[in-house]
Amino acid sequence: MQQPVAQPRQLTFRAIVLAVFLAVVLAAANAYLGLFAGLTIATAIPAAVVSMGVLRLLGGGTILENNIVQTGASAGSSIAAGVIFTIPALVIMGYWPDFKYWWVLGIAGMGGLLGVLFSVPLRRSMIVEEPLPFPEGKAAAEVLKAGDRAGEGAPGPGLRILAAAGAIGALVKLAAASGLRVIPDTWTQAAYLGSSRITAFIGTNLSPALLGVGYIVGLNVGIVVLSGSVLSWHIAIPLYQALFMHTDPALAASIAGAPPADAAFAIWGAKLRYLGVGAMLIGGIWTLFSLRKSLLGGIKSGLAAARRNTAGVAVAETERDLPMKWMLVALVLCTLPLLGLYQAIVGQWHVSIPMTIIMIVAGFLFVSVSGYLAGLIGSSNNPVSGITISTILFASVVLVLLLGKSGLTPVGSGGAPLGAVAAIMIGAVVCCAAAVGGDNLQDLKAGYLVGATPWKQQLMLGIGAFSCALIMAPVLNLLAQAYGIGAPTPAHPQSLAAPQANLMASVARGLFGGQLPWSFIALGAVVGALVIALDQWLKRTGRRFRVPVLAAAIGIYLPLELMVPIFLGGLLAHLVERFHRIGADDEDGRDRVHRPGVLFAAGLITGEALMGIAIAVPIVVSARADVLALPEALQLNQWVGLAILALVGWLLYRVGRKAEQVA
Template sequence: MPESTSTTSSEPSARAQTGGPYISASTSLPEITPKALFLGFILSAVLAGANAYLGLKVGMTVSASIPAAVISMALLKAFKESNILENNIVQTAASAGESLAAGVIFTLPALIMLRYWEGFPFLETMSVALCGGIIGVLFTIPLRRALILEAELQFPEGIATGEVLKAGDRGGGGAKYIAIAGLAGAAMQFFQTGLKVVGDSVSGAVTAGKSVFGIASGLGVALLSVGYIVGLNIATLVFLGGAIAWFVGIPLYTALADPATLQSIVGDATGWDAALSVWDARIRYMGVGAMATGGLWALVALIEPIRDGIRSSMDAVRRAKDESTPDITRTERDTPINFVLGGAAAMAVPIFIVFTFVVDQTGLGISSGLYWLTIVFGVLFAFVAGFLFSSVAGYMAGLVGSSNNPISGVTIATILTVSLILLVLLGSQIDFAVDTSQAAAAAATAILVGAVVCCAAAIAGDNMQDLKAGHIVGATPMNQQIMQVVGVVAASLAIAPVMDLLFSAYGFGDVLPRAGMDPSEALAAPQATLMSSVADGVFSRNLPWTMIGLGVLIAIAIIVWDKWLESRESSFRAPVLAVAVGIYLPIDLSVPIFIGGLIAYFAARSATKKAGEEEPESQRGLLFASGLITGEALVGIFLAIPFAIQEDANALAISPDMLGLSPAAFATMEQTLGVVLFAGFCFWLYQVAKK
């Protein structure tokens, strides 16, 4: 999830891939070996859990391909024999776990927020992830040749992963950067979330007349690293979206809104809390309009590549039937198309079964005929939208990378469309305005369809990056496609217990599993919160359509701006979905992302100046940032265990009394330490990246 655009300054340029594959097609090396299978399976499960935590906390996920490749290289060195293609196979499976986690966390927590689920039942959660992930793998197989060989797309993270694998094969030492940063990020997270002696955010607000201007910044190193990885272009656009919402939208709303309506939203809150309430209740819906518009724009822009992909698939079917066709070289051998088509058709059965288990006829209160019509519609829509958006995600990954892929945008468009269709389909038997429980059940049905599509699209973008890396190093595509399925299976088995653990320990959004929990400790789950609000709002007829309309207008303006930049051949571009992400993210997430983007920019300038090159080829900053993210995310999961056991997110917290401080002095110390340490990490990341 990822969400945004453009390659980072720390990634290798396209010239790094000149020439043929690193391992020639005529050379055969072991790829799917027992140790590669084992490592790929385990790493997929671990990275799925780590990215689930990150995405639920900050609303963005980052590609795990490079960290997985480096970890794989370090682990495989312990064996007597290993090779670059084994490393590539391991990272292929491992990164699938990270991507599938994005598909799950962006959607299924919405069922918690709708009060439709009270936890994450293992079979249902696993089945949705597994089915969506597998069709995502299958739908991208026919697109590999069209997007990787014929479309001349960059696939920035695929190129970067391929170069890291080649560097490791030549004796690269990138693992130490991930290890050092991982330990540092883990320590920071432990002191912030575990012991609670280091602040994790600072905030404030200014009132001018009736207008409230809120500003805040998170102090987590994962957010900083996300900004570094996506680069200044995207980080700026995310911050621009935040500025539109927080420096324009909220002040105008608080100044112009009817006093009674405003009072119902903010209550007794003042300052920052009042600004946050207004954003949550009204302003973030501009992000809904912007995201839906951006998703539709992406589809329009990708009609031609989707058409080319379908044609390529049909050509492959015809070639497979032609016995005179010469043998395909190892590096161009995909999974046979008859397996792909048969497998995709067969997936309709488990998806149908999952829908019947999750969609409750009693909760909907409809007749059996309408119920089965709803299930069939959901399955068909999931397949059609799954293929379309898998194509979109694969193409967008080639343009902007899988970390920046606008998965939530196309998912919002899916859920909004499904909700509106279901509103018409079910409206003959349900008065949604009267029965709110039926509205929640209908919204949950739309979320379920969106979850399958989201998992498919998330996997599709990641798969294309992995296949690009494989193309660079000389891997066998069919072997990678097999391992992508292995990674999906591993992540599907791991994601349900991890989600249940995180929900039990922290809570999601405004839903807490137990009385007495601190709402400020809950994981924000911004995308899932938005998905639930959109789906429920359609059926409850209480969506703030004025705000959604404003978001549409903002998106149109950004699209026009981006086309103008394109006409001028500007190096700075303005993908609309990056701005939309910023609108619906709290400003305290946008600010550290922007700071990370600034670090990436200035570090790249320093490195280029020293090297005397047009573009630096160093991966140190990228590896270091990935390590910070991995360390913070893993500690977040490990801390969830004692929090869940003791049913208290403050189970390990140090109290002011333990340090002999007053609450006010302790709060000052906590904030000061947070700011100082965050600044230290900024400087450290810059120093590593500029070398």
């Protein structure tokens, strides 16, 4: 009888320690980036490069050991996304005065573990039997293979690119308005046009991290998000000023005499960002409807594979998932604490039990949606916030029926409605599960391509996710004290916008006695339906350019200045492709070409985000937002900041042109 071939080392002690360390660092960085810009990035590729460099210094590591490190480290982006998209809503609504450690740990930790468990039965259908592209998983596998071919020795050019870009991103962040204040955070130009005082506004954030985000997501997504912002800021705001401002005398009085940029932001914040809410809602519903057949097929395939495993059929090491019986035990162990958490909020078993059932059902459903979308467009573009809004809306409708008038009962330090708090709690767990589930399948794709053992990856991601959950509350409290979260205040004029959390809070409050501009939400839903119709026409005619509705909705909902550098980064990625003359179908060539640029972009994002965390420490310790600010005589104007951003863009383009192996 032929003996099975032993696999190289995978789940080693040093791999686990390195993965946990990277996961925690990247979770903190992504928490800052998500609160600042409403976006997080998948961290598998930079984690793989760092892992190869570190393990080489420790004597070398196998490709599967490096894969385990990037699997665990990638939990940093998924847990951060699940937390910052939802949990800050509890502070914004006034339920918590700050972030409660054990509550955040319970929500994020249990939600993350549920994401791992729910994604296991989906692996075969989405990766093996009807494989989806999983672009970031494929790219991570290519980086791992290149590193394995390079052999042992000093850290290669990939790690040097990542480190250099990280230093650039960190230095620009240190020089910006939250640090030394040498340069401002934004470049803007605004004016009133004519006697009707219509606002004309252009601007861009000067963040290298957003430029890097744009390079990673590409020109297609960059055009779509910028188009959404143009619709909101250059069409909807002027139309509202010209035709409807007289219908809202309170808003008109609040902006009388204000600078044009401030007037535009006031109108957008009070009314027109809700166009994005409506577009997100219709986009989430459409996503569920369009994936219904794929979800059902994936569930059937996963359960069939589990039955084969339990029947004693020999299964290859590269096909072994976590055992189904242990998954069910773990599911119960995760569910019971969440049931207790919900009971602590509402104090009514006839409400907390249905809340838990909603959480389980919605969790599995939306992990499936998240995994499918991650397979199509990548984890960085995965619209987890749209998924969460759908959950909160459905949960709110059920809670209105269960709680009745008691859903309006004020709870917490700020008197948030009980029903709104309960809906956010459900949405937070589902959001963490969906983010981790999509990321898990992305990592399993990379493991499938390099011959890894699935159950070891699934276990590592669970360890990484729970490790990240341990530090999320302290990181959030640090950022809240240093910068502020939500609407700007005199104490924190440059607060972190937390756009998704603000959106969750607005929707939940609006459904429990609050005020929402439902006409704008309805109009946004119509806009979303038109975008869906356009995207379907592009699909039928075989066009490469697509218009994902949730990307357009994010563009409508977020400020214009955040979308401009994302578009510019996507344009740089397109120019790099043009320089190398990569064909439309040459995916392997495209991966090779973009690898140096993607690493440089990831370095910009990571460096800026980590510096944002570092700057927060002296601000909190001194209780002064300007503790690092240089004298005004040394502070430069916004044009210098624009020139610096242009220089960073030029460097990104030059690095992207170097089509070389970077491991």
